[in-house]
Amino acid sequence: MFEPEKIQVIWLPGQACTGCTISLLNASHPNLLDLLTGFIPQAAGVTLDYHATIMTPWGEEAMKAVDAAQRGELGPFVLVLEGAIPDESLAKASGGYWCVIGEDEEGNPITFNERIDKLAKHAAAIVCAGTCASFGGIPSGKPNPTGAMGAMDYFGKDWKSALGIPIINVPGCPSHGEHLAEVLAYAVLAVRGFLPLPDLDSQNRPVFLFEHTAHENCPRAGLFADGKNSHEFGEPYCMGLLGCKGPISHCDVPKRGFIEGVGGCPTVGSPCIGCTEPAFPDAPLSPFLAKAPAGFFVAEKIHSIPGSLEAVWGRIKETLMGRDI
Ligand code: SF4
Numbered sequence: 001m002f003e004p005e006k007i008q009v010i011w012l013p014g015q016a017c018t019g020c021t022i023s024l025l026n027a028s029h030p031n032l033l034d035l036l037t038g039f040i041p042q043a044a045g046v047t048l049d050y051h052a053t054i055m056t057p058w059g060e061e062a063m064k065a066v067d068a069a070q071r072g073e074l075g076p077f078v079l080v081l082e083g084a085i086p087d088e089s090l091a092k093a094s095g096g097y098w099c100v101i102g103e104d105e106e107g108n109p110i111t112f113n114e115r116i117d118k119l120a121k122h123a124a125a126i127v128c129a130g131t132c133a134s135f136g137g138i139p140s141g142k143p144n145p146t147g148a149m150g151a152m153d154y155f156g157k158d159w160k161s162a163l164g165i166p167i168i169n170v171p172g173c174p175s176h177g178e179h180l181a182e183v184l185a186y187a188v189l190a191v192r193g194f195l196p197l198p199d200l201d202s203q204n205r206p207v208f209l210f211e212h213t214a215h216e217n218c219p220r221a222g223l224f225a226d227g228k229n230s231h232e233f234g235e236p237y238c239m240g241l242l243g244c245k246g247p248i249s250h251c252d253v254p255k256r257g258f259i260e261g262v263g264g265c266p267t268v269g270s271p272c273i274g275c276t277e278p279a280f281p282d283a284p285l286s287p288f289l290a291k292a293p294a295g296f297f298v299a300e301k302i303h304s305i306p307g308s309l310e311a312v313w314g315r316i317k318e319t320l321m322g323r324d325i
């Protein structure tokens with residue numbers, strides 16, 4: 001019988017709203033309990049040793065796992081970052097801090113940045129939960145007073161863990177709970193050697209989740225192809241004219257739904273605002289209800305011409321040959 005080595009998870013919040021945690025709690029296939037109770041045998045043995053929102057210990061007891069991980073005494077652990085990473089030098093200049101987690105033995109605050117600098121040296125893998133940890137997200141929106149950034153900007157795009165695993169970004173504002181659960185399970189299986197590392201795109205997003213755009217995954221795409229546009233909210237057609245950024249945003253949420261398959265932004269009448277993209281929440285994703293650059297829609301229409309003609313011509317040819325199918 002497979003006896004898995006324990007893999008611990010340290011989930012550290014930076015400049016975060018806790019929305020990605022709420023999303024993880026809403027995941028159902030798999031859900032958090034599945035992960036923690038070994039529903040997937042090869043991914044069993046996972047413990048959530050630190051999570052500011054949902055752990056039971058508090059105070060010094062709570063910080064023990066983080067302190068041990070920083071010293072390299074915890075065993076293999078996956079570091080999950082939720083929230084952007086601030087530039088503490090900006091706060092220091094005015095004598096303060098942006099983001100603090102616990103304190104040292106003399107009672108001095110320990111910044112989030114000091115914690116992750118040490119944790120990153122020992123982590124088996126770093127997973128970024130949400131767009132803030134991945135790319136800076138909302139805290140990094142212009143004018144970005146805290147100098148907020150994502151983990152790839154902070155550690156360097158080429159950063160790799162001691163096991164050779166690059167930073168894995170799971171963006172979304174919030175990230176999809178099942179994206180997080182699937183990637184965490186995947187990371188555990190990769191750390192144990194059961195799976196190869198997931199293919200990542202140029203923004204270190206897993207290809208199996210982020211290969212296609214929201215537009216490609218949208219149930220309204222057929223209406224876009226048919227030239228049927230919504231001109232007011234509540235109409236059931238393509239929302240490109242209402243500001244939808246689906247053609248420039250990589251996301252499977254319109255197809256997958258958000259909770260238990262329900263929801264999904266454009267699917268349910270809310271234009272995509274491009275929350276999985278590095279530029280979010282700045283242009284070209286915002287203003288959120290301004291139309292996306294026309295070029296993407298023009299290119300989409302032009303790209304569709306050869307395929308549409310092929311489909312029509314194939315049909316005509318079969319009919320002319322007397323083989324109506
Ligand atoms: S609603 Fe948005 S994502 Fe859906 S077809 Fe229209 S532009 Fe594309």
Ligand code: SF4
Nearest residue numbers: 251265272273274275
């Ligand atoms: S459809 Fe757009 S706004 Fe909705 S989750 Fe995906 S990228 Fe974000």
